[in-house]
Amino acid sequence: MSRLTSLILALLLAVTVAALASGPAAAMDRDRAPETAAGPEAPPTVRLPDTARPLRYRLNLAIDPDENEFSGQVEIKIALLKTADHIWLNGRGLDVSTAEVVTAKGEHVPATWDQVTSDGAARVDFPRPLAPQTLTLRISYTAPFDGSLDGLYRISESGRNYAFSQFEAISARQAWPCFDEPRFKTPYDITLTVKAGDVAVTNTLPVREETLPNGHRRLTFGATRPLPTYLLAFAVGPLDIVRGPTIPPQGARRKPIPLRGVALHGKGPRLAYALSVTPGLFLTLERYFDIPYAYGKLDLIAAPDFDAVGMENAGTILYSEQRLLVAPDDAVDARRRFLVLHAHELAHQWFGNLVTPAGWDDIWLNEAFASWLAPKAVDAWQPRMLTARVVEQEALEAMDLDALASTRAIHQPIATISDIENAFDNITYRKGAGVLAMVEGYIGTAAFRKAVTTHLRRHIDGIATAHDFFGALADTVHDPVLVDALRSYINLPGLPRLSMGWTCPRDGLQVQTAQRRYRPLGSVADTAQRWTIPLCVRPHASSxxxxxxxxxxxxxxxxxxxxxxxxxxxxAAGSGYFHLSLTTEHWHRLLGVLPRLPAAEQLSLLESLWGEVRAGHQPQSLYLTAAVGVANVPAWDVAAAPFPRLKQLLEQAETEEERAALRLFLLQAWKPVLTRVGLSPGRLDRVAPENTALLRERLVAFLALDLREPGLRAALMDLMRHADKRPPAEVEATGMAVMAQELGRPYVSGLIDRLKTSTDAQEREMVVDTLNRVTDPVLAAEIRDLSFAPYLKLNEVNMLIRGQGREASHLPAYWAWVQDNIAHLRARGSTTTLGALPLPLEGLCSNQAAAQVEAFFRPMAGDLEGGGRTVDQAVERIRLCAAQHGGPLAQTPPSQKPSSALRQ
Structure with missing residues (x-):
């Protein structure tokens, strides 16, 4: 052996010994040298890195609602886009037993799973770097059923157990390892194993069924079209499945669509109304889009414990029982609310499901569009349900939130998980829909519809951004200023205060405008921002x-x-999203013609005038004049529009004398309206049944509960006690509230007994609403403690808490209860429950209360749904109330206070 050979062998031996001494971990560390040299890699927050993307999922779940957990195996076909020794994906609370990667060459490589953050950022490590290729990641795991109505959760009723899912926004990661973002859109192959006697529903129909040796059934479902994680759905248990009328072929869609309803055991018959109305509404929407429905079947699922009201899962829409299980003889408002909700979720099957937002920052367009189209579709199909002005009504309601300095822009950058939760509020749904209505009103229905269909056809089965929609709009109308207007409205928080005046020089009419950000009295919002505002005016009432x-x-x-x-x-047409500012003289002129204007214009002018009063620019007496002026208009929504504002004036009156005088004034104005409308159906119901029922519901509630009119309250109690048949459905809830207030404990105890035994979700909701109207402080304290009762479902706990502000006199006691019971509330509730706690406190109305609420909730903001913004907005509302203490009455010149006029 030569000396050179001996030296080489010695070196090789030294290297081998060193490698053995350091072990495989050291070898892996050398492979990761670039990462360690730069420091540990920070885990992703709301967006996964672009190292890998999913191509297809094969999901196999064993779901038994009688157990505490479920199990799963998932295969994810992945495009590895960069050389890497790990990838990031999402999983929260999963107990992973095995993980491996199969390479493109068929090599099985072991992998390790590590959930790194509480939000579910998970790292999958390989033993060595892998080059870019197509991989298959296989993971086996178990997970608990969620306890807060998120992810895959379990509920029980009448001794039977069921499992349902709610994956939007980021709860799919609690059910399987996944890339839990809207931009990752792939097909799914789904297999569900369930016990004998249970049925299973997901996004497609089953194509194969096997009976296993233990008696369980393995159901293999057809492959889905490309979907993001949040649009998958599961329902498992002893469910009733009811076949509805088949949706016939239409246009380019040659195949009929099977329609089914799904409900808890024994509740299937109550699906009849929802199933009967679905084909007509579905076909109306499909004609609007002029794109065939893509998902092969349609299931409507009623979940008894579901904190959302609806979820648009592809081909498998989930609803709360309170909304889906309506009947033909239910109150008009209950059926109307369901139809608008149903149209909203159906509209998502195209706008949101077929074409999906690329990220959570563009979810506003998804929800705003469905909120805008749904009432239009119902109106086109069943105009007697009076939904034509729903978008305008709700946009005006959103202005209360949008007036806050702490409001957000429609298009909000997503930096945290709380930002995702914030994206699902009235700024997204109601303001967003109102802005789209304003754009459509400016360019016309045909042009707007063309832009919508152009946008969808460009991105079928894919993802798109708001920028893509703007492009389709620009390509349709060829008006860059219009796109600028839309951009300004989605990118700027708040709403414009548009001052207007007019003059008539020799060359014709001239309209002068000035704009700044609207802010109520006491607000610190910056007024410097400017919008591009579509504005339409009419020089005469009939022009x-x-x-x-x-x-x-x-x-x-x-x-x-x-x-x-x-x-x-x-x-004009009332679709502009802004508060108007006019001189008092111009307001008086407008009020002179207000009763003769179209209803949408009446609504917008009333809300603008209220905004001016709230900002201290006009006297409260002017709003009272406007409110009385519309008391007898035909449109129910206009006649009832002032009621919430008048209630605020009553609650914020400076003294009991002021409050009594205002109450007398309002009774004198509205009791004659009740005489005309009637407590029970009469002549007006034969002429305009839906309009009359909707007005009666709100008018009776206002007079009986807010104005406490004794004669009406006595008549309601007599109707509730002695009627041979059920009282009119639209006054039943008010009648129950009056009974609870007047009869006290005996009646309230009966209501609580109904909660202990009833499985009727609508009845239970009505009972919870009634309990929130109790005026006896001792009973109110006992009712608050029902939040911990085992017979109250979690979504009912949330209803109970949200309604604690119904009776303003209980707010101090409620605030003390929250502070005393916060540990129990954390244990009983969810982030939704905790996020609801500050909402009733907005009526506390003092700077001291604002400071206390902020000090209490700020440290726990991360646990509240909506995070810090929920705290910001509650505290700001309290401070604004304090700034306006006594309400607009306090701002009114003494000679114009209604109390002075009434004493005369």
Whole structure:
């Protein structure tokens, strides 16, 4: 052996010994040298890195609701895009037993699973770096059923157990390891194993069934179309499955769609109404989109404990029982609410499911669009349900939230998990829908529909951004200023305060505008931002509108009119999303013609005037004049629109004398309306049944519960006690509330007994609402403690807490109860429950209370649904109430206070 050979062998031996001494872990550390040199890799937050993306899932779950946990095996076909020794994905609370990767060459490589963050960022490590290729990741695991109505959760009723799912926004990761973001859209192959006697429902129909040696059944379902994780759905248990009427072929869709209803054991017959109305509504929406329905079948599932009201899972829509199990003889409002909700979830089958937002920052377009289209679809199909103005009504309601300095923009960058939760609020749904309605009103229905279908056809089975939608809109209308208007509304928080005036020089009518951000009295919101505002006005009450685009802080527009109008109708058609600011003289002129205007314009003007009162720019007496002026208009929603505002004036009156005088004034104005409408159906019901029922419901509640009119309360009690048949459905809830207030413990005890035994979700909801109207402070304290009762479902606990502000006199006691019981509430509830706790406190109305609420809730903001923004908004509302202490009555000049006028 040569000396050189001996040296080489010695070196090889030294290297081998060193490797053996350091072991395989040291070898892996050398492979990861680049990472350790730069420091530990930070786990992802809301967005996974682009190292890998899923191509297809094979999901095999064994779900037995009688057990405490379920098990699963998942195979994910993955495109590894970069050389890496690990990938990140999502999984929360999963007990992983095995994990391996199968390479493109068929090599089985062991892998390790590590959930790194509490939100479910999980790292899968390989023993060595793998080059870019197509991999198959296989993971076996078990997981507990969720206890807070998220992920895959379990509920019990009448001794039977069931499992349901709710994966939006980021709870799919609690059911299987996944890439839990909307942008990852893949097909799924799903197999479910269930025990004998249970049935299983998911996004597709079963194609094969096997009976296992232990008697369980293995169901293999057809492959799905590409879906994001949040649109999968599961329901397992002794469910009733009811076949509905088949949805016939239409247009380019040649195959019929099988329709089914799914409910808890014994509740199947109550699906009849929902199933009967679905084909007509479905076909109306399919015609609007002019794109065939993609998901092969449609299931409607009623879940008894479900904190959302609906979830648009592809082909398998989940609803709360309270909303889905309606009957043809239920109150008009109950059926109407269901139809709008149903249309919303059906609209998502195209806008949201077939074309999915690329990220949570664009979820606003998904939800805003469905909220905008749903009432239009119901109105097109069944106009007697009076849904044509729902978008305008709800957009006006959203302005209360949008007036806060702590509000957010519609398009919100997503930096934290709380930002995702914040994206599902009235800014997204109601303001977003209102902004789309404003755009459609400006360009016309045909052009807007063309932009929608263009957008969808460009991205079928894929993902898209709001920018993509803007592109389709721009390609349709060829008006960049309109797109600028839409961008300004989605990117800026708050709403404009648009001041308007007009003059008539020799060359015709001129309209002057000035804009700044609206803010109520006491607000610290920055007023510097500016919008691009689509504005339509009518120079006369009966003339056609003239439209313009407000782009500058101050502008003048010339309208070619042959005569000078005595009154200018601003915000023609009522679809503009802004508060109007006019001189008191111009307001008086408008109020003179207000009862003769179209209903949508009446609604928008009433809300703008309320905004001016709330900001201290107009006297409260002017709003009272407007409210009385619409008391007898035909449209139910206009006649009832002032009621919530009038209740605020009553609650914020400076003294009992002021409150009594205002109550008398309101009774004098609205008791004659009740005489005309009637407590029970009469002549008006034969002429306009739905309109009359909707008005009666709100009018009776306002007079009986807010104004405490004794004669009406006595009549309601007599109706509830002695009627040979059920009282009119629309007044039953108010009748129950009056009975609870007047009869006290005996009646309330009976209600609580119903909660202990009833399985009727609508009845239970009505009982919880009634309990929140109890006025006896001792009973109210006992009712709050029902939050810990085992017979109250979690979504009912949340209902109970949200309704604690119904009777303002109970707020101090409620606040003390929250502080005393926060540990128990944490144990009993969920992030949704905790996020609801500050909401009733918004009526505390003092700076001291604001400071206390902030000090208490700020440290736990991370545990609240909505996070810190929930705290910010509750505290701001309390401070605004304090700034306006006594309400607009306190801001009114003494000679204009209604109490002075009433004493005369």
């Amino acid at each position: 056609a509108p003239s439209c313009m685009m407000v782009t500058a802080p101050r502008q003048t527009f010339a309208l070619h009119q042959s005569s000078c109008p005595s009154v200018l109708i601003p915000n």
